[in-house]
Amino acid sequence: MDDRGSAGGSFVAVRRIAQGLDRSNTCQASSAEVAAGSAAWLGRGLSCVCAHGKEEDARLSFDLTPAQEDCLQKLQNRLDIAYDSSVPEHQEALRALWKAAFPEEELHGLISEQWKEMGWQGKDPSTDFRGGGFISLENLLYFARNFPKSFQDLLRKQEGDRSMWEYPFAVAGVNITFMLIQMLDLEAVKPRNLVGATFLKFLSDNELAFDLLYCIAFKLMDHQWLAMRASYMDFNAVMKSTRHQLETELLEKYITRLEELPSYMLLTR
Template sequence: MKEKKIEQKDTRFKTNLQISLLQITGYKKLYLNVENLRRIPYDSENEEHEEQLIELWNLLMPHENLKARVSKQWCDIGFQGDDPKTDFRGMGLLGLVNLVYFSRHYTNEARQILSRSNHPKLGYSYAIVGINLTEMAYSLLKNGTLKAHLYNLVSGLPQMEHFHQFYCYLVYEFDKFWFEEEPESIMHFNQYREKFHEKIKGLLLDYNVVLTLQDTKKP
């Protein structure tokens, strides 16, 4: 009887060890995949890049046609100038992929947040802030802070999908945070961005943490 219990414990230990090793390996692989995507510069000569950019516009502005590829209209969804490619320099293609992912999978939420970002007093540049939050998600992944979240979320190998989902959580939560804090102006963005960053890092210290947009949206 004792031998059977020992065998059961030994089997559980081996299984848990295999899962742990799989998660550790998967985390490293996920970081490399995210890093590789970040290192790809946005290329306006690349048809796939351009298609994703146009898809972003169509998802966010379904009732307004983009009159030209280079246009001041891009400012309407929070880019800085008339050609968004310059705004992707820091995060490369990763910034665009995240924006498109959120708009594609949470279209209503993305449009609502875009609308809120145009608030006359508390408004902010939707796309620029989105790219900034990509940097936040990336840095949390890079320094290992996302480990507990991903290990709790996925029993096997974490995928790029899971990184995108975390990004979606950040976008949704940052918008709520921004309006709750009511900054005096967008000039204080860095201050509130850091405050939000510290809040997220605090949540990620919880050993049982799982931060997903699905949970956030539950009544």
């Protein structure tokens, strides 16, 4: 892998203020996030897009079927799990991610300078998972296992005419998880926007719909990055464009499955 993913300093990742999701009051704003880390890479920081929904969306209320309520609760339970480096399951998932990313390179430890090759801030990825919890690791692992060609293309920046300074793969992945959580209003007891309500229809048909949408979003983000001829200071603009495109596609009336989204066609296995 080339050295375009770093600039002599640590990467910058999203940080959640609170690990858990507060659903006690659906009228409260979603959890805030801040950009943290070294300014040596992105200056003002690589942060997720937290665009506010339309005012009319904020007043909407959607009734869920029992099946949708059950699927939403299961997904929210996943969102509540923080990455814990002392949990064997979490350790194994992290090792599995490394093996999927670099099958020919032996990992020397869960804390190693090698992790920077994947685009983490430093030698301990667990510090970055605080931004998205364990589900952000699950998302990356699902991507690697189900769309290995696209995963490797993005990891190694193999497609397109790229800028000298590129986004760090792993940190961008955590940002995408966080962006989707906000876009779909998954921190609320039930969705307060049309996009979130629409997504639950897909979730009730496929319990891994969030993971699949993550793969679509990651590939779409990279596609937008190339189309916009973006460099590191353009990351937030690319994320806004990605979110807008996803929302538009999800609300198309003819879409009945995530596999029918136009951006799904960008993925290769």
